[in-house]
Amino acid sequence: MTNHNKQIFKLSEINRTQKPRIEGITAIIDTGQGLPTTKDVIESAANYIDYCKFGWATWLIQPKNLLKKKLKLYHSHRIKTLSGGSALEAAIIIGKTEAFLETLKTLGFTAIEISTGVVNISSQEKSELIKKAKQLGFQTVITEVGRKIKTEDAQLKISDRIKQIQTDLDSGADYVTIEARESGIGIGPYDEEGKVKEPFIEEIVAKIPSQKIIWEAPLKSQQLWLITRFGPNVNLGNIRPTDVIPLETLRIGLRGDTMTKFLAKK
Amino acid sequence: MTNHNKQIFKLSEINRTQKPRIEGITAIIDTGQGLPTTKDVIESAANYIDYCKFGWATWLIQPKNLLKKKLKLYHSHRIKTLSGGSALEAAIIIGKTEAFLETLKTLGFTAIEISTGVVNISSQEKSELIKKAKQLGFQTVITEVGRKIKTEDAQLKISDRIKQIQTDLDSGADYVTIEARESGIGIGPYDEEGKVKEPFIEEIVAKIPSQKIIWEAPLKSQQLWLITRFGPNVNLGNIRPTDVIPLETLRIGLRGDTMTKFLAKK
Amino acid sequence: MTNHNKQIFKLSEINRTQKPRIEGITAIIDTGQGLPTTKDVIESAANYIDYCKFGWATWLIQPKNLLKKKLKLYHSHRIKTLSGGSALEAAIIIGKTEAFLETLKTLGFTAIEISTGVVNISSQEKSELIKKAKQLGFQTVITEVGRKIKTEDAQLKISDRIKQIQTDLDSGADYVTIEARESGIGIGPYDEEGKVKEPFIEEIVAKIPSQKIIWEAPLKSQQLWLITRFGPNVNLGNIRPTDVIPLETLRIGLRGDTMTKFLAKK
Numbered sequence: 001m002t003n004h005n006k007q008i009f010k011l012s013e014i015n016r017t018q019k020p021r022i023e024g025i026t027a028i029i030d031t032g033q034g035l036p037t038t039k040d041v042i043e044s045a046a047n048y049i050d051y052c053k054f055g056w057a058t059w060l061i062q063p064k065n066l067l068k069k070k071l072k073l074y075h076s077h078r079i080k081t082l083s084g085g086s087a088l089e090a091a092i093i094i095g096k097t098e099a100f101l102e103t104l105k106t107l108g109f110t111a112i113e114i115s116t117g118v119v120n121i122s123s124q125e126k127s128e129l130i131k132k133a134k135q136l137g138f139q140t141v142i143t144e145v146g147r148k149i150k151t152e153d154a155q156l157k158i159s160d161r162i163k164q165i166q167t168d169l170d171s172g173a174d175y176v177t178i179e180a181r182e183s184g185i186g187i188g189p190y191d192e193e194g195k196v197k198e199p200f201i202e203e204i205v206a207k208i209p210s211q212k213i214i215w216e217a218p219l220k221s222q223q224l225w226l227i228t229r230f231g232p233n234v235n236l237g238n239i240r241p242t243d244v245i246p247l248e249t250l251r252i253g254l255r256g257d258t259m260t261k262f263l264a265k266k
Numbered sequence: 267m268t269n270h271n272k273q274i275f276k277l278s279e280i281n282r283t284q285k286p287r288i289e290g291i292t293a294i295i296d297t298g299q300g301l302p303t304t305k306d307v308i309e310s311a312a313n314y315i316d317y318c319k320f321g322w323a324t325w326l327i328q329p330k331n332l333l334k335k336k337l338k339l340y341h342s343h344r345i346k347t348l349s350g351g352s353a354l355e356a357a358i359i360i361g362k363t364e365a366f367l368e369t370l371k372t373l374g375f376t377a378i379e380i381s382t383g384v385v386n387i388s389s390q391e392k393s394e395l396i397k398k399a400k401q402l403g404f405q406t407v408i409t410e411v412g413r414k415i416k417t418e419d420a421q422l423k424i425s426d427r428i429k430q431i432q433t434d435l436d437s438g439a440d441y442v443t444i445e446a447r448e449s450g451i452g453i454g455p456y457d458e459e460g461k462v463k464e465p466f467i468e469e470i471v472a473k474i475p476s477q478k479i480i481w482e483a484p485l486k487s488q489q490l491w492l493i494t495r496f497g498p499n500v501n502l503g504n505i506r507p508t509d510v511i512p513l514e515t516l517r518i519g520l521r522g523d524t525m526t527k528f529l530a531k532k
Numbered sequence: 533m534t535n536h537n538k539q540i541f542k543l544s545e546i547n548r549t550q551k552p553r554i555e556g557i558t559a560i561i562d563t564g565q566g567l568p569t570t571k572d573v574i575e576s577a578a579n580y581i582d583y584c585k586f587g588w589a590t591w592l593i594q595p596k597n598l599l600k601k602k603l604k605l606y607h608s609h610r611i612k613t614l615s616g617g618s619a620l621e622a623a624i625i626i627g628k629t630e631a632f633l634e635t636l637k638t639l640g641f642t643a644i645e646i647s648t649g650v651v652n653i654s655s656q657e658k659s660e661l662i663k664k665a666k667q668l669g670f671q672t673v674i675t676e677v678g679r680k681i682k683t684e685d686a687q688l689k690i691s692d693r694i695k696q697i698q699t700d701l702d703s704g705a706d707y708v709t710i711e712a713r714e715s716g717i718g719i720g721p722y723d724e725e726g727k728v729k730e731p732f733i734e735e736i737v738a739k740i741p742s743q744k745i746i747w748e749a750p751l752k753s754q755q756l757w758l759i760t761r762f763g764p765n766v767n768l769g770n771i772r773p774t775d776v777i778p779l780e781t782l783r784i785g786l787r788g789d790t791m792t793k794f795l796a797k798k
Contacts, residue, residue: 032777245298511564
């Protein structure tokens with residue numbers, strides 16, 4: 001809340017976490033934008049962004065100089081950075097896992113995503129990757145559970161997802177992301193229209209503390225459902241950069257959908 | 267129309283209003299963008315933007331300095347500015363109506379939106395707000411009719427909407443906006459697929475001069491329907507900044523959909 | 533592929549064409565953006581853009597100075613430029629064809645699109661336009677087959693489309709675009725949900741070399757289908773500027789959807 005409105009809206013009274021956030025995380029997905037767009041989102045929304053994921057392997061085919069500038073800009077605003085897990089999966093496929101982990105560290109990413117959306121590695125191999133990432137000094141290790149191809153994801157039982165989440169956390173992961181891709185359609189907790197499959201989510205949070213989960217929630221209807229269910233400080237990922245401000249108003253009750261729920265009546 | 271094409275396309279012959287427009291308004295919705303994006307839209311489309319609404323309460327959680335710069339930029343291009351009505355509604359809820367109206371004026375907004383999308387205030391209270399806004403010197407007072415929550419909006423009879431529109435105009439409102447939210451889906455004049463509910467609109471314009479209405483029309487299909495029905499100078503709101511140029515071509519017959527309708531054959 | 537990853541991902545081994553591309557074209561559609569956004573896409577994706585189409589007649593209503601700057605910027609990064617075909621069609625409708633062709637050349641467009649999405653001209657008249665454009669010195673002549681209004685397009689038989697494509701190529705067109713509009717919904721090769729009508733495409737490529745076709749494919753699902761069917765070097769058009777990097781990762785197997793298909797396992 002900026003100073004000019006502090007007197008009117010006592011939003012500090014709302015139970016919304018502040019940076020650096022452990023809970024109430026907003027993680028954006030950067031799908032390959034340039035510097036003007038990056039500056040735009042930083043200028044307008046930096047206070048409400050905790051992580052920036054450079055979506056899947058987009059940054060791999062862009063100028064190295066652009067990557068450097070973007071990392072620097074995000075870091076100077078206390079936004080942690082990570083590569084999408086697909087880049088690491090590609091390295092796994094071609095047998096260059098170790099080298100690529102070190103490349104990520106050398107380039108300056110401060111966090112890391114370890115996913116198995118495409119590759120078929122064992123739970124134990126994933127655990128070793130988590131430990132290796134920890135050793136290399138990444139500040140935050142985020143794993144992802146779920147598959148990128150819809151038919152494969154549909155075959156993944158929720159009980160197996162829960163087991164994998166638990167193993168990831170036991171191995172040292174700081175958070176586990178629930179795969180919903182950039183679209184949020186027909187995958188993980190969302191049906192073909194993007195609607196929330198409530199039993200899917202309830203079954204997970206019956207076993208896993210919801211503060212350890214980052215829900216990929218690209219659509220507003222998904223964000224609204226999760227905020228209504230878990231409160232303003234639910235962890236949300238795959239947020240489009242231009243949706244950060246709209247999302248934050250939704251979290252704190254400054255948008256019609258949540259206004260009567262969160263804004264204290266006098 | 268820029269000079270290099272004046273000789274070829276005599277678009278000045280089309281009955282399209284010019285700035286400052288009383289009729290044929292395009293009102294954009296800014297959902298929290300930064301300065302680079304704002305400069306982009308100004309540079310590329312300022313001639314075709316009459317109002318910029320800072321969507322709901324997005325600006326409230328952004329740096330004050332950004333707000334100041336954006337207001338200045340819009341004003342220097344003869345674009346009137348207003349806060350989304352939700353911010354005022356939030357102030358009403360917490361009992362700070364008067365103070366907030368003055369804040370809006372002090373910050374430099376030149377127009378104002380008075381809505382009842384969430385709050386439950388009487389028609390008379392709304393009339394008093396309109397009069398108060400007029401007294402404070404806002405150049406344009408725009409009210410909004412409709413509810414933000416779909417189920418509540420669905421219960422609002424068209425006859426009651428018409429009555430409210432008439433009361434708002436009688437109280438001094440310059441225009442009345444028909445609520446359709448940022449999405450244009452399943453609310454007001456649009457069904458769950460975003461399609462126009464024609465009887466809804468026809469019933470309203472049977473009683474209210476269409477020049478006094480600003481139709482929220484975020485989707486191209488909605489813009490097309492309204493332009494086809496009311497002509498190039500229908501008032502349209504909640505236009506995304508990047509859609510202004512596409513919309514303007516639709517208005518004047520320089521897009522496939524309206525070309526044979528508006529472009530004079532020789 | 534930038535140098536920092538060359539050692540790890542030997543993407544040069546993938547059969548992806550490089551600039552200047554004859555095959556494997558990505559053609560973006562600019563729907564009226566300003567300079568900051570243009571610089572953003574150039575900085576982040578210039579290597580993967582071969583053509584920029586200034587959508588339909590958007591540029592006609594924008595400042596001439598903006599057009600000049602954008603043309604210069606695109607050309608300096610070896611991106612060919614063309615006006616959307618609708619602008620020329622509008623000139624045909626008002627009887628100013630010749631003058632407009634010369635205007636396009638004078639303004640500096642390096643390529644041209646000749647379409648019959650709205651106008652009704654004979655095959656022979658279209659052939660003469662192609663030849664005239666060639667004479668005027670446009671580097672690339674792209675024609676378009678299909679109609680802009682859905683009901684008209686639905687009436688156009690595939691056999692007639694093929695006949696028109698052949699005539700266009702025989703008259704000197706370098707490529708033929710299959711009309712799918714900016715939306716990719718309910719037109720040409722796509723149904724009302726944007727899904728590919730496979731027989732439509734198969735019937736065309738049974739008669740026409742696919743390298744001569746540019747498929748308008750604004751949606752990711754369409755791009756994925758076409759890449760899976762025709763390989764990384766299929767020609768794609770009406771790509772949104774912000775989708776160039778995501779598309780390129782899809783082409784070369786650096787996104788989940790195509791990773792196991794294109795990335796060589798070691």
